[in-house]
Amino acid sequence: MTVEGGGGRDAATTPIIPGFSPDPSVCRVGADYYLANSSFEYAPGIPIWHSRDLRTWTQLGNALDRESQFPAGASDPSRGIYAPTLRYRDGTFYLVTTNVDAPGEQIVVTATDPAGPWSDPIVLAGLGGIDPDLAWDDDGTCVLTYCGLDPALRPHGGDLPVIAQARVDLARGEVRERPRVVWGGTGLAHPEGPHLFQRDGWWYLLIAEGGTERGHAVSVARSRAIDGPFEAAPANPILSRRSTSSPVQNTGHADLVERPDGTWAMVYLGVRPRGFSPAFHVNGRETFLARVEWVDGWPVVHVDDLLPAPADTAFIDDFTGPLHPRWVSPGAPLSAFVERAAGGGLLLRRTDAATGAPAALSARTRDLRWRYEARVDASAGAVALRVRLDERHWYEARLDAGALTFAARIGPLSVSDDVGRVDGEAVTLVVEAVDATAEGPDDLRFGVIGADGERWLAQKDGRYLSTEVAGGFTGRTLGLHALGAEPARILSARYSPVAG
The missing domain is CATH 2.60.120.200 (Jelly Rolls)
Structure with missing residues (x-):
């Protein structure tokens, strides 16, 4: 469930990264937070942001800044680079994403400094879909989880995507096994945008559902093993604005991060529609912030935090x-x-x-x-x-x-x-x-x-x-x-x- 607070310049209505900053993915290194967004046909691609408090963000650069990473000018509107995941492990930042104009591939770039330079892509072939995520099991095995669009992943028919997964070897640029389905979501449209993370002996699988329009939502499941089976949370979806009068709509596609003090936060996308029905949003999908509380082993989302000021956009x-x-x-x-x-x-x-x-x-x-x-x-x-x-x-x-x-x-x-x-x-x-x-x-x-x-x-x-x-x-x-x-x-x- 989602818990909303009272008045003020609250996180429910104020984006922390305003203006065409969708599909946020966040990680923390010590006291520093880093965040990446989708960029679609625009180059350089994937803006990289830095913050010390999750509220005030400065753009460090763009991860895909040369032709060997993303061929600028080759993608039609709303194609190109889709939802990335940004992670940090053993001194290296990993950024995995999809160029939808190179179907069947997921690409990974790495850097020791998030401001760049970022490496040429590691190409992981045979994984047809979008929105990839990287996680490492306890034995160091790297697992790529993604929104699977390959019909072979749906042997019993149906037209919904599924959340799929495969073990990968980044050093060799190889997919180590045939991808498998790990969750089909809760039954809402378009399960996508998966992110895996570990807490208290559980693996949590966070996904977006309902489509990225007014029905957008965040759902979660958990398992003792990184590859499932996953049990859905009883209160899914844990975040949505559907069928409400909130000035921020289309909320979904979230990622979680643990603060240094052990508390948790969520970044997610939303839009600010205005005007007469159906209401029109013009700045694209923007990045918002919420506080997360753990209740009975499940995340509960609160959007009642006050933000000190809107982002300085001038x-x-x-x-x-x-x-x-x-x-x-x-x-x-x-x-x-x-x-x-x-x-x-x-x-x-x-x-x-x-x-x-x-x-x-x-x-x-x-x-x-x-x-x-x-x-x-x-x-x-x-x-x-x-x-x-x-x-x-x-x-x-x-x-x-x-x-x-x-x-x-x-x-x-x-x-x-x-x-x-x-x-x-x-x-x-x-x-x-x-x-x-x-x-x-x-x-x-x-x-x-x-x-x-x-x-x-x-x-x-x-x-x-x-x-x-x-x-x-x-x-x-x-x-x-x-x-x-x-x-x-x-x-x-x-x-x-x-x-x-």
């Missing part, structure tokens, strides 16, 4: 130092189209991926209301500021030799309108998420700041850049990309939350 970047790990791209590795400009800032070259996505210097939106400004060289090549959910759902403002255009694509429909001109050698393109004028989650308002001051160009309903409209597993990103043969020049970028 940034100003003039691109004078190394590129911050917040910057990613859906269409190509950053190194393929970003370079330092001689006079300061960055040059962006037009590069389109095989999937059709333009390579864009992109950052995740992380708040319900926010403002983003990109100061660009108006005398350089044409440039666009795009708010993207995927390649079929985006709005953008374009600047080409002083001419301004607003363009949009919603599914099969696209529009492009001339919206005036702007003077000045340096021009600032602006976009804000503001209160909705209709029944959506917000409006997106595009503007420009030039020699004659600030003015607004277009304001559009934000629901069309939501998961409920577009589908998929990601959230909005703010991308800057070149439009023509001449490189665009970006002088600085600024993002700030706005009180709503």
Whole structure:
């Protein structure tokens, strides 16, 4: 069961890592916590975070930062890199994940420093599925548990995935046995996202169920042996917001961690939908925190902890130092189209991926209301500021030799309108998420700041850049990309939350 508390800025409604940070996996080394998230088609992939208190997190880097680990630009929206598991053993960090565009494989990368560099992948073939987990039995045997999608694992039919497992040899990159089913879940849809951990002589198997939409939930089972048989908890699911009026929904896909004082905590994903039914979430699935109490040998989830403050999401970047790990791209590795400009800032070259996505210097939106400004060289090549959910759902403002255009694509429909001109050698393109004028989650308002001051160009309903409209597993990103043969020049970028 889930126990909720009273008012305040509580963990039930405040993400600890806001904005497109799904499928969290956490581990502790001494007094330090480390966390990894899914990244799907974006590169570099799998953000790695650090905290000393589980509440305040700093991004250290991205684990998959080169082509030998993840071929950037080859994956369609909401494909690519799925749910990772991050673990630590004997001085080494292990990160296991799935690239769904390499079916039948699970990949493992390792590092002695979670900030990187991370190794080239160890490829474990013949394990068709997603959401892998690593655990080590008492004799040191490594076990990979995952959401099995191979029909051979379901000899009696049915279309639900199962939780499967196999012993693996990471040193040799080998699967040591035929995978076996260890649990089918409680009967809810889509059992997935398994994590195994040990406590008081029991192996606990934590899974997500119900699908990653409004029915999402966390369930748990236990066994005396790492390979089962597993007994389901009597109070499953132990976490869900389904059929409630909570402002945070779709809660699930959790991982557990023990604090140094012996208490336990859970990280899990959730979304913050807004607007009229069915309500729309736009920042993707975010990472939340809960306290865990053990009662009669089973975890009970409490979401009544108070958080000291929301995450600090604001940034100003003039691109004078190394590129911050917040910057990613859906269409190509950053190194393929970003370079330092001689006079300061960055040059962006037009590069389109095989999937059709333009390579864009992109950052995740992380708040319900926010403002983003990109100061660009108006005398350089044409440039666009795009708010993207995927390649079929985006709005953008374009600047080409002083001419301004607003363009949009919603599914099969696209529009492009001339919206005036702007003077000045340096021009600032602006976009804000503001209160909705209709029944959506917000409006997106595009503007420009030039020699004659600030003015607004277009304001559009934000629901069309939501998961409920577009589908998929990601959230909005703010991308800057070149439009023509001449490189665009970006002088600085600024993002700030706005009180709503």
